[in-house]
Amino acid sequence: MIDLPSPTLRLRLDEEALASNWRELATMSGDAETGAAVKADGYGLGIAKVVPALREAGARSFFVAHWSEVPDLLEHVASNQVSVLHGPLHAEDATYARAVGVRPVINSLEQARLWLDGGGGPCDVMIDTGINRLGLPVDALSDPAVSRLKIETLMSHLASADEDNPLNQTQLTRFRHAVPAIPCKRLSLANSAGIALGSDYHFDLTRPGLSLYGGVPRSELAAGIRQVAFLQATILQVRQLSAGDSVGYNATFTATQSMRAGVISLGYADGFLRCWSGQGTLRHGEAALPLLGKVSMDMVVIDLSAFPDLHEGDWVDVPYHLPEAAQASGLSQYELLTLLGKRFHG
Ligand SMILES: *Cc1c(COP(=O)(O)O)cnc(C)c1O
Numbered sequence: 001m002i003d004l005p006s007p008t009l010r011l012r013l014d015e016e017a018l019a020s021n022w023r024e025l026a027t028m029s030g031d032a033e034t035g036a037a038v039k040a041d042g043y044g045l046g047i048a049k050v051v052p053a054l055r056e057a058g059a060r061s062f063f064v065a066h067w068s069e070v071p072d073l074l075e076h077v078a079s080n081q082v083s084v085l086h087g088p089l090h091a092e093d094a095t096y097a098r099a100v101g102v103r104p105v106i107n108s109l110e111q112a113r114l115w116l117d118g119g120g121g122p123c124d125v126m127i128d129t130g131i132n133r134l135g136l137p138v139d140a141l142s143d144p145a146v147s148r149l150k151i152e153t154l155m156s157h158l159a160s161a162d163e164d165n166p167l168n169q170t171q172l173t174r175f176r177h178a179v180p181a182i183p184c185k186r187l188s189l190a191n192s193a194g195i196a197l198g199s200d201y202h203f204d205l206t207r208p209g210l211s212l213y214g215g216v217p218r219s220e221l222a223a224g225i226r227q228v229a230f231l232q233a234t235i236l237q238v239r240q241l242s243a244g245d246s247v248g249y250n251a252t253f254t255a256t257q258s259m260r261a262g263v264i265s266l267g268y269a270d271g272f273l274r275c276w277s278g279q280g281t282l283r284h285g286e287a288a289l290p291l292l293g294k295v296s297m298d299m300v301v302i303d304l305s306a307f308p309d310l311h312e313g314d315w316v317d318v319p320y321h322l323p324e325a326a327q328a329s330g331l332s333q334y335e336l337l338t339l340l341g342k343r344f345h346g
Contacts, residue, residue: 008234008265010315011344013049017226018212019057024224025208026058028195032202035061037191037209039069039085044271044338045213045229046345051076054212061153063207067093070102083124083153086134087111094118103152107134112145124153125184129174130167131159138178151184153205161193161201162217168197196220215333216323229337231318231344233266233282238304238312247301248293252278260304262289264316267298271339272318275329276300283317284310 026034036059037043042050047069051062055077062077064070065085073082079101087107088094094115097104105124106112115123125146128135135156140146156175160167175189186204192211194201196218211221214228239262241247241255264282266272272280274295281288282302289302304310319325322333329336 007343008236009270009343010232011045011340012230012232013045013053014226014228014230015049015053017214017228018050018053021212021214021225021228022054022057022059022208025192025195025206025211028224029190029202029206030199032190033061033186033205035059035063035188035205035207036212037063037207038073039063039065039209040338041069041072043209043213043334044340047072048075050213061205061207063209067096070096070100074100074102080122085126087126088114088118090114091118097121105134105155106136106149108136109140109143109145112136112143112149116145116148120148120150122150122152124155125149125151125182127154127156127175127178129156129171129178131157131171133157138174141178141182146182151182153186153188154179154182154184155188155205155207158189158191158194158197158201161191161197168194168201172200192221193217210334210337213337214322215337217333222323227321229320229340231320231340232315233264233318235262235304235310235312235314235316236265236299237263238310239263239301246293249296250294253293253301260308261292262302262304262310262316264300264302265298266300266318267296269297270341270343271336272300273329273331273339275331280328281319283319285317289316 036054041047060081062081063083082102083105085105087104088111103122103124105126107126126135188205189203190201190206192208195206211225216222216225241259241261243257245255247253268274277294280291292301325336326333
């Protein structure tokens, strides 16, 4: 088979930064073990790259959301290190979990019964302490089905850990009151932001996701968390615009003078959404290259007037420092990561 030509988009994953972020979160987690949320293909960065780096750094507990995410993860870690957050919806999910040896996270009495009916085995349990998403209500914990579960990790999930919100303390208090009645091997409450709320929130296991990948949900994390994903796109064509020429769909930019423009191999199909139109910039070193007109599916056009040295085939940087990119785009740091398209990989 003939080799594919070089790609015109690339994502460099700084594996050392990823490992360093995990170690930073592990240090902040104190005596608690530090796991890793790797759902949604390692927050969009690719399970095959992210998981080995996290495993080498020392992570032993991995969380995905869907059953469909399990096979890729099992290429890199042992099945008893994997928890599936959505839990079993159908009997076949329980059958699958038992066959491959991963733990379902039980989120309701229905899921508890489904798991037990299928033969049971080690599982995790999610308690809802106020997010009202998935999780057993606290008052369902006295149900006999719960006492029959073999619970490895008993967990809850914070709704507002990225803010100074009284709900954090409320959820902590509810969790503390709920857990003594339920036998389990370990307790877990904190996501990335929750780790920064302090040792009261750490229990036995923390479950960071976002901050492993460079996200900064709280200012306490800003100093220690490094950017992990670095994006670049190629200049496909350089054009000379004349005064009066418009650029792109709906002609939203019109040149007022002669200018040099570059057509870049990056579009909304790659996760560079239309919200960047008219206000985003790409970069050449420290210099900003303003976007001209709308973002297309596969292209954007930038102002290259200040850079006569940039030519077709050269790379430009896509600014992806997550807190700054979130501020600039109005997208969340989570969205910025998970929407990156497939053309960045491979
Ligand atoms: C996604 C997720 C995490 C990780 O949260 P971050 O905010 O990305 O650190 C932890 N626990 C559960 C249950 C999750 O769904």
